[in-house]
Amino acid sequence: MQNTVLIPTYRRPLDLCRCLSALQEQTKPAAQVIVVVRDTDAETWQFLDQYKAHNLPLHTVKVTQPGVVAALNAGLAVVEGDIVSITDDDAAPRPDWLERITAHFICDSRIGGVGGRDWIHHGSKLEDDSRLVVGQLQWFGRVIGNHHLGVGEPREVDILKGVNMSFRTQAYGKLRFDERMRGTGAQVHFEMAFTLTLKRAGWQIIYDPQVAVDHYPAQRFDEDQRNNFNEIAFINLVHNETLVLLEHLPFIRRTAFLLWAILVGTRDSLGLIQWLRLLPSQGQLAGKKLLASWRGRWQAYQQFKVT
Incomplete structure (x- = not known):
């Protein structure tokens, strides 16, 4: 080959x-x-x-x-x-x-x-x-x-x-x-x-x-600067993940995903519980990440509905 x-x-x-x-x-x-x-x-x-x-x-x-x-x-x-x-x-x-x-x-x-x-x-x-x-x-x-x-x-x-x-x-x-x-x-x-x-x-x-x-992770020349928070990059990350999963999960699993994403989430794509967990150490930054995550989820859902 x-x-x-x-x-x-x-x-x-x-x-x-x-x-x-x-x-x-x-x-x-x-x-x-x-x-x-x-x-x-x-x-x-x-x-x-x-x-x-x-x-x-x-x-x-x-x-x-x-x-x-x-x-x-x-x-x-x-x-x-x-x-x-x-x-x-x-x-x-x-x-x-x-x-x-x-x-x-x-x-x-x-x-x-x-x-x-x-x-x-x-x-x-x-x-x-x-x-x-x-x-x-x-x-x-x-x-x-x-x-x-x-x-x-x-x-x-x-x-x-x-x-x-x-x-x-x-x-x-x-x-x-x-x-x-x-x-x-x-x-x-x-x-x-x-x-x-x-x-x-x-x-x-x-x-x-x-x-x-x-x-050897090198410098990126866009809004995504790896370990530094950038609202646009954060929204983009969550949007991309959400859009893919909405399209590849069957209806029941898709519904479970949306509930889990809003209420729990992950460290990279926050839900309410992850926000509460990060709040003591990150303060206002945790709130910014939660809002960016929800915005990314919502924008992906809107795009999913029209495609």
Whole structure:
């Protein structure tokens, strides 16, 4: 099986250089490496003009629309391999990454997607906690991620993480990432609709912690600044998650999800109980997060009703 690697990038040439160097060290070479670059990203274009690709089959795609969804969809349009493996420019796949991915797809024709662990580096500190429950959508709509902490044997999951996910091209066909996802850069939760659609179509989605990349979270150039609260980014995150779940959950589970989301929620998408839990430590900030969460839920519900 031939492997295509797809990398969306924006204004992080040093990170991109590390990523491309890691791809040159793969034990199973990629047949195609697609780098999608914004038309206004002069830094990256200058880097690519000077970059020595050596034996790396590098292919660049120009995109004019902001956001990771537009970048990935532009890349998917030119994929030639049997498998497309997606990673971020601030990640470095480990040498056996493509080899392990391919082995999963070869061993079982029912597998439509494969993902793995992203080992997160914070400077010199490596996140090395462990979790057994990874990539699960609970019956009432709570999403459990933990892709960066997964341990154990390969197993079937519901959702993969954008920094380390691969798909059989035969499985996704003409499916594309949802362009309704909000945000001008990261567009959090963009991968959920894609993987849940494949799952509902009968394809198996596998998570294997040994399919690993090293992840060096880099600066974002949009409203979503990772650990800093931004009202617009918070609303966008909750909107994206809610819209996807409303469309993929059947009626009874959808109703349970809405009740749970408003009354309980999570640390990232607050409901009343989470607000009360965070109030002593975060004060007014907890209230801002609750209002932003409810606004995101409401906007997603309004969009769901008209689509």
